[in-house]
Amino acid sequence: MRGVIERLSDEGLGILKAGRKEILVPHTAPGDEVEILKTRRKKRKVIASEFKLIRPSNLRTEPLCPYFGLCGGCLLQHIPYEEQVRWKTEKLSRHLNQNVEVLPSPKIFGHRNRIDVVISTSGIGFRRYGTWWDAVDIATCPVFGETSSRVLKSLREFMEDFNLSRYDIRKNEGFLRYIVIREGKFTGELMVNLVTKEGKLPEEFPDYFPYATSVYWSVNKTESDVSYGDIERFWGQEFIREKLGDVVYLIHPNSFFQTNSYQAVNLVRKVSELVDGERVLDLYSGVGTFGVYLAKRGFKVEGVEINPFAVEMAKKNARLNNVEATFKVGRDRDIRNLSNYDTVIVDPPRAGLHPKLIQKILKDGPKTIVYVSCNPKTLARDVEKLAKDYRLEFALGLDMFPHTPHVEAITLLKRFEI
Known part of the structure; x- marks a missing residue:
C-alpha cells in the first residue's frame, strides 16, 4: 500500500493510516510519501520492515551518520534538530497536560560518553x-x-x-x-x-x-x-x-552514569535549584549523581539505592569530593518516615514509581518532591496519582538523547497546604 506519513508516534516511528489501522514506518518524517512492501507484527503493532520512499517530505534533512537507517541507534537523524526538539516538546506537553519547555542538548554530535x-x-x-x-x-x-x-x-x-x-x-x-x-x-x-x-x-x-x-x-x-x-x-x-560543574565522579565498567555529560550538567544544576529546605532524600541514588552534587552545596543528603555496587561507588564519589553524604542499600517500597525530609528526589527506572512508594508519599507527606524521569508516560501516570495531595508546580524537559525519541523530564511537586 501507498500513503503519506501523518505524524510521529511517541516511539519516533512515522504513522501511516491504513483504514482503521496504523502502520508504523521507521526512519520516516511527517509528509513523506511511502510505499509499504512488507510488514511485521510486534505485540499489537504493525511495523513496516520494507518500504520505498516515493516522495520525501520538506522536513527531511541529510543524516550525518553513514549508517543511518541501518543501525538501531539513532532513529531521528533525518529530521532537523530543531524539529526533533519541537516534537519532544509537544510529546512531553501532551503527557503532562501543560506547556513544557524542552532544553536542547548543548551538543548534538560527539555528546555520548x-x-x-x-x-x-x-x-x-x-x-x-x-x-x-x-x-x-x-x-x-x-x-x-x-x-x-x-x-x-x-x-x-x-x-x-x-x-x-x-x-x-x-x-x-x-x-x-x-x-x-x-x-x-x-x-x-x-x-x-x-x-x-x-x-x-x-x-x-x-x-x-x-x-x-x-x-x-x-x-x-x-x-x-x-x-x-x-x-x-x-x-x-x-x-x-x-566532571559535572565542580563535582568529580568515578566511572567503572559496571556503573551507570548519564550518557550525555554536556546536558547532565544542566540536569544536576536544575535539580539543585528546585530542592527546598535542608534535608534531602535521594531515592534511586545510583552512583550519587544528584546526592554528591547537592552535598557539595551544603544540603544534608541521604541516598537510597537497591544496587550495592552503585552504593559503594556513591560513597567513593562522596569521599573524592570531600563531602558529607550518606548512601545505603534499600528498596523504594521499604522507605519509611518520608516526613523527616524537606525534599525527596526520585529518579526511577522507566517503569516509574512503585505503587507502595506512592502510598508512602501520600501518607507521610513530604512538602517537596523533585521527580526526574526518562519516560513521560509513567511520569504522567505517577503525577496523576499524587495529584490528590500534590500540585505540579514546574516541569522542564531536557534533551539528553539527540536523534532518538527519548526525552528526560524534571518536575517539581508541592504538597497542598492544609
Whole structure:
C-alpha cells in the first residue's frame, strides 16, 4: 500500500493510516510519501520492515551518520534538530497536560560518553534495526565522537593479529562479544572494556590501546545479550573520571552514569535549584549523581539505592569530593518516615514509581518532591496519582538523547497546604 506519513508516534516511528489501522514506518518524517512492501507484527503493532520512499517530505534533512537507517541507534537523524526538539516538546506537553519547555542538548554530535559496540559474526557495530541477532558493521560513531574510530581500528588490528572468533548469539559460540567505550567528556579520560565469553585473552591486548586511561577485560558467562560481565582484569587506572560543574565522579565498567555529560550538567544544576529546605532524600541514588552534587552545596543528603555496587561507588564519589553524604542499600517500597525530609528526589527506572512508594508519599507527606524521569508516560501516570495531595508546580524537559525519541523530564511537586 501507498500513503503519506501523518505524524510521529511517541516511539519516533512515522504513522501511516491504513483504514482503521496504523502502520508504523521507521526512519520516516511527517509528509513523506511511502510505499509499504512488507510488514511485521510486534505485540499489537504493525511495523513496516520494507518500504520505498516515493516522495520525501520538506522536513527531511541529510543524516550525518553513514549508517543511518541501518543501525538501531539513532532513529531521528533525518529530521532537523530543531524539529526533533519541537516534537519532544509537544510529546512531553501532551503527557503532562501543560506547556513544557524542552532544553536542547548543548551538543548534538560527539555528546555520548558511552557506546556499547557488539562484536558478532555479522559485524562489529550496533544491532541492525528490528533485529536481535544481526549487526551493522561500523568504522566510527558520530554521536560518540572521533575516539570511537580510533578504538575500533585498534580492536580490528588486535583481532586480525590473533585471529580471535566473534560471538554468534544464535549458536552461543565464539569468544569476543562486546567492546564498551566510555569517555569523560570534560576530563578526556578514556575507558575500553572488552566483554568476552569464557576463554583465554592474549596478554598483549592492552598494548593495542596505549592511549586509553583504563583498559578492562570482562567475562559474560551467560547466554544473555548484555554488554557487561564479571571483571577478569584491568590495566591502567581502575576508574576514569567525569566532571559535572565542580563535582568529580568515578566511572567503572559496571556503573551507570548519564550518557550525555554536556546536558547532565544542566540536569544536576536544575535539580539543585528546585530542592527546598535542608534535608534531602535521594531515592534511586545510583552512583550519587544528584546526592554528591547537592552535598557539595551544603544540603544534608541521604541516598537510597537497591544496587550495592552503585552504593559503594556513591560513597567513593562522596569521599573524592570531600563531602558529607550518606548512601545505603534499600528498596523504594521499604522507605519509611518520608516526613523527616524537606525534599525527596526520585529518579526511577522507566517503569516509574512503585505503587507502595506512592502510598508512602501520600501518607507521610513530604512538602517537596523533585521527580526526574526518562519516560513521560509513567511520569504522567505517577503525577496523576499524587495529584490528590500534590500540585505540579514546574516541569522542564531536557534533551539528553539527540536523534532518538527519548526525552528526560524534571518536575517539581508541592504538597497542598492544609
